[in-house]
Amino acid sequence: xxxxxxxxxxxxxxxxxxxxxxxxxxxxxxxxxxxxxxxxxxxxxxxxxxxxxxxxxxxxxxxxxxxxxxxxxxxxxxxxxxxxxxxxxxxxxxxxxxxxxxxxxxxxxxxxxxxxxxxxxxxxxxxxxxxxxxxxxxxxxxxxxxxxxxxxxxxxxxxxxxxxxxxxxxxxxxxxxxxxxxxxxxxxxxxxxxxxxxxxxxxxxxxxxxxxxxxxxxxxxxxxxxxxxxxxxxxxxxxxxxxxxxxxxxxxxxxxxxxxxxxxxxxxxxxxxxxxxxxxxxxxxxxxxxxxxxxxxxxxxxxxxxxxxxxxxxxxxxxxxxxxxxxxxxxxxxxxxxxxxxxxxxxxxx
Amino acid sequence: xxxxxxxxxxxxxxxxxxxxxxxxxxxxxxxxxxxxxxxxxxxxxxxxxxxxxxxxxxxxxxxxxxxxxxxxxxxxxxxxxxxxxxxxxxxxxxxxxxxxxxxxxxxxxxxxxxxxxxxxxxxxxxxxxxxxxxxxxxxxxxxxxxxxxxxxxxxxxxxxxxxxxxxxxxxxxxxxxxxxxxxxxxxxxxxxxxxxxxxxxxxxxxxxxxxxxxxxxxxxxxxxxxxxxxxxxxxxxxxxxxxxxxxxxxxxxxxxxxxxxxxxxxxxxxxxxxxxxxxxxxxxxxxxxxxxxxxxxxxxxxxxxxxxxxxxxxxxxxxxxxxxxxxxxxxxxxxxxxxx
Amino acid sequence: xxxxxxxxxxxxxxxxxxxxxxxxxxxxxxxxxxxxxxxxxxxxxxxxxxxxxxxxxxxxxxxxxxxxxxxxxxxxxxxxxxxxxxxxxxxxxxxxxxxxxxxxxxxxxxxxxxxxxxxxxxxxxxxxxxxxxxxxxxxxxxxxxxxxxxxxxxxxxxxxxxxxxxxxxxxxxxxxxxxxxxxxxxxxxxxxxxxxxxxxxxxxxxxxxxxxxxxxxxxxxxxxxxxxxxxxxxxxxxxxxxxxxxxxxxxxxxxxxxxxxxxxxxxxxxxx
Ligand SMILES: Nc1ncnc2c1ncn2[C@@H]1O[C@H](COP(=O)(O)OP(=O)(O)OP(=O)(O)O)[C@@H](O)[C@H]1O
Ligand SMILES: [Mg+2]
Numbered sequence: 001x002x003x004x005x006x007x008x009x010x011x012x013x014x015x016x017x018x019x020x021x022x023x024x025x026x027x028x029x030x031x032x033x034x035x036x037x038x039x040x041x042x043x044x045x046x047x048x049x050x051x052x053x054x055x056x057x058x059x060x061x062x063x064x065x066x067x068x069x070x071x072x073x074x075x076x077x078x079x080x081x082x083x084x085x086x087x088x089x090x091x092x093x094x095x096x097x098x099x100x101x102x103x104x105x106x107x108x109x110x111x112x113x114x115x116x117x118x119x120x121x122x123x124x125x126x127x128x129x130x131x132x133x134x135x136x137x138x139x140x141x142x143x144x145x146x147x148x149x150x151x152x153x154x155x156x157x158x159x160x161x162x163x164x165x166x167x168x169x170x171x172x173x174x175x176x177x178x179x180x181x182x183x184x185x186x187x188x189x190x191x192x193x194x195x196x197x198x199x200x201x202x203x204x205x206x207x208x209x210x211x212x213x214x215x216x217x218x219x220x221x222x223x224x225x226x227x228x229x230x231x232x233x234x235x236x237x238x239x240x241x242x243x244x245x246x247x248x249x250x251x252x253x254x255x256x257x258x259x260x261x262x263x264x265x266x267x268x269x270x271x272x273x274x275x276x277x278x279x280x281x282x283x284x285x286x287x288x289x290x291x292x293x294x295x296x297x298x299x300x301x302x303x304x305x306x307x308x309x310x311x312x313x314x315x316x317x318x319x320x321x322x323x324x325x326x327x328x329x330x331x332x333x334x335x336x337x338x339x340x341x342x343x344x345x346x347x348x349x350x
Numbered sequence: 351x352x353x354x355x356x357x358x359x360x361x362x363x364x365x366x367x368x369x370x371x372x373x374x375x376x377x378x379x380x381x382x383x384x385x386x387x388x389x390x391x392x393x394x395x396x397x398x399x400x401x402x403x404x405x406x407x408x409x410x411x412x413x414x415x416x417x418x419x420x421x422x423x424x425x426x427x428x429x430x431x432x433x434x435x436x437x438x439x440x441x442x443x444x445x446x447x448x449x450x451x452x453x454x455x456x457x458x459x460x461x462x463x464x465x466x467x468x469x470x471x472x473x474x475x476x477x478x479x480x481x482x483x484x485x486x487x488x489x490x491x492x493x494x495x496x497x498x499x500x501x502x503x504x505x506x507x508x509x510x511x512x513x514x515x516x517x518x519x520x521x522x523x524x525x526x527x528x529x530x531x532x533x534x535x536x537x538x539x540x541x542x543x544x545x546x547x548x549x550x551x552x553x554x555x556x557x558x559x560x561x562x563x564x565x566x567x568x569x570x571x572x573x574x575x576x577x578x579x580x581x582x583x584x585x586x587x588x589x590x591x592x593x594x595x596x597x598x599x600x601x602x603x604x605x606x607x608x609x610x611x612x613x614x615x616x617x618x619x620x621x622x623x624x625x626x627x628x629x630x631x632x633x634x635x636x637x638x639x640x641x642x643x644x645x646x647x648x649x650x651x652x653x654x655x656x657x658x659x660x661x662x663x664x665x666x667x668x669x670x671x672x673x674x675x676x677x678x679x680x681x682x683x684x685x686x687x688x689x690x
Numbered sequence: 691x692x693x694x695x696x697x698x699x700x701x702x703x704x705x706x707x708x709x710x711x712x713x714x715x716x717x718x719x720x721x722x723x724x725x726x727x728x729x730x731x732x733x734x735x736x737x738x739x740x741x742x743x744x745x746x747x748x749x750x751x752x753x754x755x756x757x758x759x760x761x762x763x764x765x766x767x768x769x770x771x772x773x774x775x776x777x778x779x780x781x782x783x784x785x786x787x788x789x790x791x792x793x794x795x796x797x798x799x800x801x802x803x804x805x806x807x808x809x810x811x812x813x814x815x816x817x818x819x820x821x822x823x824x825x826x827x828x829x830x831x832x833x834x835x836x837x838x839x840x841x842x843x844x845x846x847x848x849x850x851x852x853x854x855x856x857x858x859x860x861x862x863x864x865x866x867x868x869x870x871x872x873x874x875x876x877x878x879x880x881x882x883x884x885x886x887x888x889x890x891x892x893x894x895x896x897x898x899x900x901x902x903x904x905x906x907x908x909x910x911x912x913x914x915x916x917x918x919x920x921x922x923x924x925x926x927x928x929x930x931x932x933x934x935x936x937x938x939x940x941x942x943x944x945x946x947x948x949x950x951x952x953x954x955x956x957x958x959x960x961x962x
Contacts, residue, residue, distance in 0.1 A: 123675060123678045123679065126678060126682035127678070127683075129484075130426065130428050130483050130484060131638065133487060134630045134634060134638075135634060137430075138627060138631050138671075138674060141627045142671035142674075145667040146668060146671070149664050149666075149667060150664060151664075196828075199830055200827060200828045200829060200830050201819050201824055201827040201829075201837075202825070202826045204812060204815070205816065205819065205820075205826075208805055208808075208816050211807060211808075212803060212804075212805055214767060214803065215803045215804070215873075216820070217766070217767075217786070218765060218787055218788075218791060218799075218803075219791060219817050219820035219821070220788050220791035220821040220877070221788055221819075221820045221825060222786070222788045223788070225826075226825075229826055259623045263491060263495070266488075267491070267495075306503075307499060307503065309498065309499040309502075310496060310500065310503075312495060313492050313494075313495030313496035316488075316491070316492040316495065317489065317493065317496065320485060320492055321489070324482075
């Protein structure tokens with residue numbers, strides 16, 4: 001009897017394929033058609049940058065949103081991948097760069113960054129909760145100071161310039177339109193990867209570890225192992241973002257992962273929202289727009305254009321103070337209110 | 351005493367190794383070096399200077415980190431704005447000394463002003479998010495960004511140095527032999543008096559904190575709260591007052607450390623992050639929430655930095671980081687940290 | 691009855707469990723001198739206890755007697771201060787919790803410890819996943835997967851089929867207790883620790899619980915903490931009395947029930 005498997009409808013929670021709703025189609029078409037009406041500057045500097053920052057922040061979202069671990073190492077992992085690309089590939093610093101082919105240095109860059117992220121994770125998960133912030137921040141700082149002092153491998157203060165993407169298909173990928181599509185493709189892929197992961201056995205277990213580590217251990221899961229593997233997964237996404245970032249700037253320096261940059265990734269992810277993988281991209285877009293237009297906006301309201309950081313800090317404080325789930329949280333609240341208003345039982349009030 | 355005894359019976363080999371290290375270290379510091387050793391390690395004066403700078407730097411780190419660790423232990427709040435309080439204290443101290451010329455006057459003023467800032471933060475911000483550790487910590491990040499930019503706005507990007515008073519300037523000769531002249535006369539180490547004063551002050555403040563924590567009623571409350579906040583909440587004490595007092599004190603201490611740092615180093619944008627990171631590392635190494643741990647961690651990190659700077663300049667950061675990684679790997683709660 | 695049994699633990703699991711069991715000899719669970727200190731308080735002290743394979747044992751004792759602490763030490767929720775713990779002959783005193791679970795140990799919690807933000811199905815799925823391969827799989831489960839099928843069987847066995855897609859936080863208290871049981875039955879359990887599974891249940895729910903427990907295959911032994919003597923006597927063949935962190939009496943239910951000391955303790959102030 002027991003061998004007769006019950007014929008069951010797919011369980012909604014784990015197995016339902018996302019039906020693709022209409023707004024997503026519209027957004028997708030809009031993004032694909034963007035080069036038709038947006039300027040090169042907007043494509044390269046705002047959207048390209050947003051996709052990259054979004055991916056790095058997405059790797060934080062994976063750890064914080066699904067794993068309950070707020071890691072500040074993601075920007076460092078990204079920068080390390082960028083460094084490896086510069087060191088193993090070609091750059092303006094010919095005495096260090098090895099000039100290997102791209103099919104070797106790109107996988108290696110991702111691999112090395114993933115190993116580094118995993119090791120940091122292995123150290124960080126030995127402690128709990130908010131300790132993670134301290135430890136990852138301290139390691140990020142150590143990386144920054146180390147790259148600044150080390151001239152043999154990381155070329156110290158100056159870092160590497162002239163780090164450009166290979167000319168696949170004879171295209172110059174640093175031109176605005178190709179770069180836009182390249183970063184868009186990577187961002188969409190990593191977004192889908194995270195969405196997919198969240199419904200796999202590993203993703204479900206990771207969320208279980210976040211909610212109730214003690215029970216997870218009592219069900220036979222190694223809590224530590226799941227957390228560490230989450231770092232590996234997140235590091236791969238951060239590494240891809242890091243390589244793109246280095247290509248965009250055509251350079252990598254210790255300042256690529258300086259303390260302010262490390263903190264900015266956290267700000268982006270929190271402002272966008274850590275509950276769903278789209279949040280980091282929203283946060284990144286806001287951040288990119290703000291930082292590009294900050295001086296204009298500040299001048300318009302009669303302040304010096306240098307006060308960008310003040311605006312970012314105050315905005316971040318406002319989000320943390322009033323909508324801890326970020327912009328996504330605001331959106332959800334708005335949706336919920338609309339639902340409530342439509343619900344006849346709750347009356348048509350408010 | 352009994353803990354020492356326990357240690358020696360439970361880990362005989364480890365105890366011997368530690369004893370040997372301590373004796374060897376003491377010999378390095380007090381005895382005149384034979385020429386062979388000078389060939390390997392360089393001049394003894396250089397070594398002694400590194401040690402002294404390390405310990406003094408450790409004293410400064412301790413002043414910053416002890417407030418950080420106390421706040422963390424009691425409120426589970428990783429106050430990432432702690433470095434900003436340090437820098438703010440330094441700038442205000444500079445202003446006071448510049449205006450009045452009295453170095454000592456800067457201390458009470460800064461302690462009160464920065465302490466009040468801490469009071470305000472605790473009362474207006476953190477109290478409203480009680481129990482939400484992560485959110486509190488995120489708020490401290492926002493505050494540090496805002497404070498950093500406000501300070502940059504007001505004080506600009508240049509660096510300041512707080513002038514030390516006449517009576518503290520100049521070197522002092524210490525009873526440590528650095529070498530022997532050909533005529534048999536011993537040469538003693540001379541070292542800036544102001545740094546000795548700082549070291550002395552840090553020790554006094556550290557001891558005072560230890561006494562308050564271990565011998566007073568308030569200290570008992572705080573320690574009970576660090577061990578188990580539920581007990582403290584259940585005991586009917588107005589826990590909010592204890593939080594306020596501790597936060598204000600920790601902030602004030604960071605401010606004072608800012609004056610000291612501004613006196614024997616300098617103040618500029620970025621120093622806030624530097625001292626925040628130093629506090630993080632010190633507290634991770636020493637043990638989160640533990641004052642003696644902060645002292646131990648501060649001295650270890652201070653020494654590692656200065657010795658590294660003298661003997662392996664490229665890798666001094668790596669030393670600090672390695673110490674932290676090793677501690678995390680083998681004793682994640684820190685050297686003197688209790689169970690979590 | 692036979693069908694009820696197979697619904698809970700499959701025959702394939704059973705033979706696997708027997709194969710594992712046959713490797714070791716002697717007791718299913720064996721504690722020697724287990725002590726757990728919380729600061730100065732000895733929650734349990736010097737507990738020595740052995741349970742034969744397939745034996746069903748009830749643990750009685752007043753509030754704070756140390757029953758839950760005993761469970762926590764066995765499952766590795768925390769390590770005992772001293773003493774050794776063996777499961778089917780294997781010393782797992784210093785094993786992490788998940789390693790013990792993978793060796794066939796299971797438990798329920800006195801205060802339900804469930805994933806409130808997930809559906810019933812996901813809770814049980816996690817329990818089945820935890821003791822099988824593919825914990826790190828990045829392939830999405832399909833309805834035909836063995837683990838999914840197994841999860842559905844378990845949900846059915848504890849009568850939660852209708853609540854399958856409900857969020858756990860929306861379940862009634864009784865349903866949550868049933869789910870606790872389901873989580874402990876996942877995989878191929880060999881020995882289960884039930885921490886007051888009947889507390890707070892209605893009479894109907896209680897008899898359902900008794901049916902589930904007595905429907906477990908014979909090779910599965912368990913310890914059940916139970917304040918209600920009636921329930922305890924129906925599902926256990928031997929009884930251990932605990933008092934102040936120590937084992938106070940052991941025997942058959944009749945012996946314990948008729949023991950003068952036990953009666954005095956239980957009736958006079960034992961509940962206080
Ligand atoms: N994590 C803990 N920290 C400190 N003390 C604890 C802890 N867990 C249990 N205790 C103490 O250990 C003693 C035994 O508790 P335990 O929960 O094992 O009792 P119990 O027999 O399960 O009681 P009950 O019938 O109420 O469930 C109690 O005095 C309790 O306060
Ligand atoms: Mg209990």
